[in-house]
Amino acid sequence: MENNNLIIEINNLCKSYRSFKLNDISFSLSRGEVVGLIGPNGAGKSTLIKLILNIVESDSGEVIFLGEDISNSKNPLYKEKIGYVGEYIDYFPNQKIKNIKRFYQMYFQDWDEQIYQYLFNDVFELSGDMKIKELSKGMRVKFSLALALSHNPKLLIMDEPTSGLDPIVRSKILKILRAYSKENGTAILFSSHITEDMNKIADKLIFLNHGKILGKCQMDEMKKKKCKIDEYLERLIGNEESKYEKNLF
Numbered sequence: 179m180e181n182n183n184l185i186i187e188i189n190n191l192c193k194s195y196r197s198f199k200l201n202d203i204s205f206s207l208s209r210g211e212v213v214g215l216i217g218p219n220g221a222g223k224s225t226l227i228k229l230i231l232n233i234v235e236s237d238s239g240e241v242i243f244l245g246e247d248i249s250n251s252k253n254p255l256y257k258e259k260i261g262y263v264g265e266y267i268d269y270f271p272n273q274k275i276k277n278i279k280r281f282y283q284m285y286f287q288d289w290d291e292q293i294y295q296y297l298f299n300d301v302f303e304l305s306g307d308m309k310i311k312e313l314s315k316g317m318r319v320k321f322s323l324a325l326a327l328s329h330n331p332k333l334l335i336m337d338e339p340t341s342g343l344d345p346i347v348r349s350k351i352l353k354i355l356r357a358y359s360k361e362n363g364t365a366i367l368f369s370s371h372i373t374e375d376m377n378k379i380a381d382k383l384i385f386l387n388h389g390k391i392l393g394k395c396q397m398d399e400m401k402k403k404k405c406k407i408d409e410y411l412e413r414l415i416g417n418e419e420s421k422y423e424k425n426l427f
């Protein structure tokens with residue numbers, strides 16, 4: 179049956195580097211769904227994100243975004259519908275953030291100034307006169323998030339957005355993300371080593387190791403079975419052939 183809520187579908191995506199292969203990755207995200215990508219260092223999380231964003235070219239497979247195959251696409255229009263928050267902003271260190279914002283918003287037809295002002299001023303309490311180099315790590319993530327959420331993305335991709343942030347800031351950001359996703363139907367794919375964050379906002383988890391998906395599961399079921407994310411990952415990694423269910427679903 180056709181899923182009209184489908185935002186993105188990844189089919190059999192592959193990418194080889196000299197000593198690493200991201201192998202046959204398939205999964206999908208629906209409207210309002212928050213999916214956590216979890217795996218040890220070097221598992222391939224950032225590579226997968228870069229492939230979806232077309233920062234690197236895939237060798238094979240499909241990335242179907244809102245019904246269109248965007249893998250290796252040269253058409254930048256779909257990027258208006260994808261928000262991205264990485265670990266760092268390191269561009270234009272001497273520019274004031276109000277100038278960066280003015281420049282950035284020109285690229286988005288769907289720019290929502292009201293949401294931006296609300297997030298920037300009321301929620302994150304940032305000041306437009308600060309320069310990029312003057313921002314703390316938490317401020318950088320907040321600024322990135324305010325930019326990413328103000329162009330009405332259908333998909334928000336975040337690569338370890340909360341690493342290095344204090345628990346209060348992390349918790350605030352996660353609450354905003356969850357509410358935003360449920361209200362606007364934005365699907366969120368995010369990678370993190372912080373399993374506590376996954377517990378707070380993820381609906382589904384994808385476990386990755388050595389470039390392969392070891393398992394997928396629904397967060398509700400993990401919680402119902404009192405299954406700890408770290409332990410589950412360890413078991414999947416420790417014995418890929420074990421009797422332990424690879425997929426709770």
Ligand SMILES: Nc1ncnc2c1ncn2[C@@H]1O[C@H](COP(=O)(O)OP(=O)(O)OP(=O)(O)O)[C@@H](O)[C@H]1O
Pocket residue numbers: 195196197198217218219220221222223224225226
């Ligand atoms: N441009 C590249 N050329 C060659 N190998 C690369 C390149 N980019 C990444 N790799 C390799 O791909 C593998 C996966 O890296 P990736 O950054 O995707 O992992 P990750 O799961 O995001 O790790 P971490 O949690 O440490 O951020 C690593 O072995 C890395 O060395």
